[in-house]
Amino acid sequence: MSFDNRTIFAPATMVGESGITVIRLSGMDAFLLVSDCLSVSYNEFVKPKIENFKSHTTHLVYLFNGGDFIDEALVTFFKAPNSYTGEDVVEISCHGGSFIYRKVSDLLVKLGAFHAEPGEFSKRAYLNGKMDLAQAEAVADLIKAKTDEANKLALAQLTGKFSNKIKELRNDLINYCSLLELELDFSEEGIDLVERTELLNKINKLIEKFNTLTQSYESGKIIKNGVNLAIIGKPNVGKSSIFNYFLNENRAIVSDIPGTTRDYLEEPLIMGGIRFNLVDTAGIRDTQDVIEKEGVRRSMIKIDEADIVLEVEDVTDLDNSIVNKSRNGYSDKTIKVYNKIDLAGNITTKTLSVSAKTGEKMDVLEREIITKARSLVAGSSKSDVIITNERHRDCLLKSCEYLVNAKSQIEQGGGNELISFEIRSAMDSVSEIIGKTSNVDILNNIFSKFCIGK
Amino acid sequence: MPDNENIYFDIIVIGAGHAGIEAAWCSSRMGCSVGMVTMDLDAIGRMSCNPAIGGTAKGHLVKEIDALGGVMGRIADDSGIQFRLLNKSKGPAIWSPRSQNDRELYSKVAKEYIQSCPNITMIQDTVDELIRDQNGEVCGIITASGKKYSCKAVIITSGTFLNAVMHVGHTQNEGGRYGEKSAKGLSNYLLKQGFITARLKTGTPPRLQLDTIDFSVCQEQPGDIEPQPFSVFSNGSFPKLPQISCYLTYTNSQTHKILETGFDDSPMFTGRITGAGPRYCPSIEDKIFRFADKSRHQIFLEPEGINSSIVYMNGFSSSLPEDVQYSAVKTIPGLENVKMLRAGYAVEYDFLPTYQTNLTLETKLIPGLYVAGQINGTSGYEEAAAQGLIAGINAALKIQRKEPFVLKRSEAYIGVLIDDLINKIPEEPYRIFTSCAEYRLILRQDNADRRLMKYGSQFGLIPGNVFDSVKEKEELINGGVNYFKSNFAAPKDVNEYLASTGSPELKQSDRLSQLIKRNETKLRDFINLPMFNGNQLIEQIRQKHEIVEQVEIELRYEGYITRQAEQVEAFNKMESVELPENFDFNKIKSLSTEGREKLNKVRPRSIGQASRIAGVSPSDTSILSIYVKG
């Protein structure tokens, strides 16, 4: 019951060995609460006239716990509703280090503030109407974002670019629905009928828009979660060596015994601004060893899950039939690389030959991988907006399904009320993304846009 | 001292229009004594606008009123001179019955129904004030003639009579309708009690003299060949009266040009009318002004009765000066030599924005006071009647200390109507549409009795035998639907029929319901195939046209009805998250200012209702649900 009355706080920056730490407080009593520990004087506790502080202004103050001086700080005031949460917000920039943070945090608790729960600031922002659902979700993404691209996407979502796109789609749906409703409710009053083929065209275009958007999830997912890059091949070809090379660390065990890697290994890695999940797998071969067999099975799963497959062959041993036999239909996501070029005396004609041992041509391989990853991201993003969230994709898919139903109703000469039912269902699903739904909108639209005669 | 201080009625109904009739009828049938106060005893059930009942979505309301035990459908059936099922070319959810009525007769029949209730006493007077007891509850009325009556509940159904002003061109008259007075005393009384009123306007078209119209150049619109009554009570001799046709004609550029010359004198354009008029039923001057690109507008010429010489000019509402109207009318094909009996006029009147009432239509300010009809900002007879019925039933239930009766949006158009009224403060006269009903695939006019008669029966408004026959019907329909869903047809049984309809023949057996769902199949014919001979269930179904039709609808809509039922379930979930009666919205600081203001006004009883209030944002709704769930 108390969610709206409590003043909450949390460090807004990483606490640790940094120059400063920013602590954010939010709540209806935030101003009053901090005023009990602010002093204008360094020597003695003299409260500032906090009521004179304007919104969005910063002030130099001294933090006091009772009579004890704690730190010199800058405080910034944001008056409701013009703040991140829509409540009164105070940001205290004190000196860095966990020691000072703990002192300030203890002080705030003593004054009646509560430690914020994860996401509580954003939840308040949502509840106060500062952002819609999709925007709130973006904040979470933003915090987790590890690359520029992911960052950009989350920002686009936060600034409402994504929500606007959704609203655009929703408006299209409202428009079509209005047309149908108009015909249903006013047909006795000389309303022109909706041209079926025209409506069908519109729905088709809309379905296409939905498809483009849902497909962008593939890019979105890659940008947000990283590209799954699986290194596969026969045993002993040097998979783990390549894995270690990219990580710049002896993460995987390397030995000349075929079948060294038994279970797959996964590590995050950023190359060319793109996030990868690098996966080393067990070498593929026929084996009676129960454990190795399981390892091979897992390798196959990793191939399926991979966005890019790095298939490694040993230039000194080019028989790759076993691998070719066991894999199927993933050739377009494969980069083939020949390893151990140092042993071949550099005479190989194979295009992409490297040496994990000497590092030769490994930069070429890296560029190749980055290019492939970029094309993956770009390839599916014909859309000007990219979706990154599974919930959003599911809503869009559902919505699209209803539109396809609407389409077949139109084609079969189904009634307006059924077409409208499908379009309304589609509308509800889309609205779920931003958390809005209402059928007043349809009626209002009827009246604002169209000609009604009686 | 008044001489009649002891006269007591359980319920006093003020007004004898369409809302008043249902309110008095239902409450008296539920055992209450009713005093019905009207300014004019001859104005009972007067059709002050067009001489028709029903129409798109309104027809649904009439069917629902009938299923609950109201009288509108019966009166319309008895006085109907044309019956049509509108929108027959569209899906069954949109089919809507409409009747053209003999205006005089409608009023006469309505009076007879009221007079047939021994519990109803008619009083010709005007109510000036209400009397309230020490708890603030209504306990009586004081009339203009100084009489007092005591009671336990009052239902105001005074239509457009509150502070009504009539406009024709520059001329203004006080009065709700042509030649009628406006009820100023009651209006002032309500204001003094703290009610908030707002202004609305409505218009009527000119009336024409029948024998001066050349119908030969108009398009004839006859009624249905097999007219169907509104009411389950109207069996036997139906229709009672000879049936007539209406006629369709159009305005033209000449008409529009003449009308434009009157714009400077129009009370709409000169600003003398401040009330908001309906956007969907605009005056002719509104139409040509707003839809300047339309070269013509439809005009329906509707005879006002069997022996009436008056024709109603549907589609030509106007408050322009009389001479302008007349010249414009004469440019319309068929009306070149017409005699205009009366010019159109606009009425401006007060209404009580409905956030001041509960879903039972009882006012929040004065317990025991109910309001129904146009006073709540609605526009039509049917909307008024539906509210009168709900107010009447609830007033009676309250007196009998029983649970209030509220229909959900998922149950009836009446539920949609009242929920909309309470949650969306109307800015123009509210009219029901099928698009207002999000669950319209299951809220059809054909199943109104199956949906609602149980309530009518529960309140004693429906005789046992009538309810029994609906239960039997329901059983047959369900039996039929299940039979066709679970049984199969072999190619040899149906291919001849399928071929005759132009539908692809069967190669192997298929479910009967699949065949019935085909657009080409008519269940009426399909059911007569030899394969059904000797099948008892089918033989029974065959006998009743309406059962065949409803089985067909249920099968055609099958998947949709299931999906709609799922939506209703989700809806009910939101409706069942209750907000306590005295919930303090002010203590939730995070609500938006507008949201809080609207919530305080309407005081919703559930999260679902809160979410429908205009001005309450989705985040307000989430805040509320988080708050309520703790």
Ligand SMILES: Nc1nc2c(ncn2[C@@H]2O[C@H](COP(=O)(O)OP(=O)(O)OP(=O)(O)O)[C@@H](O)[C@H]2O)c(=O)[nH]1
């Ligand atoms: N000369 C040379 N030797 C290499 C190169 N890459 C790997 N090796 C050697 O090849 C052997 C196998 O290397 P790993 O990286 O363990 O091979 P793997 O493919 O992971 O083998 P499994 O895990 O058994 O499937 C080791 O002895 C490596 O030192 C290379 O580029 N040149």
Ligand SMILES: [Mg+2]
């Ligand atoms: Mg290995």
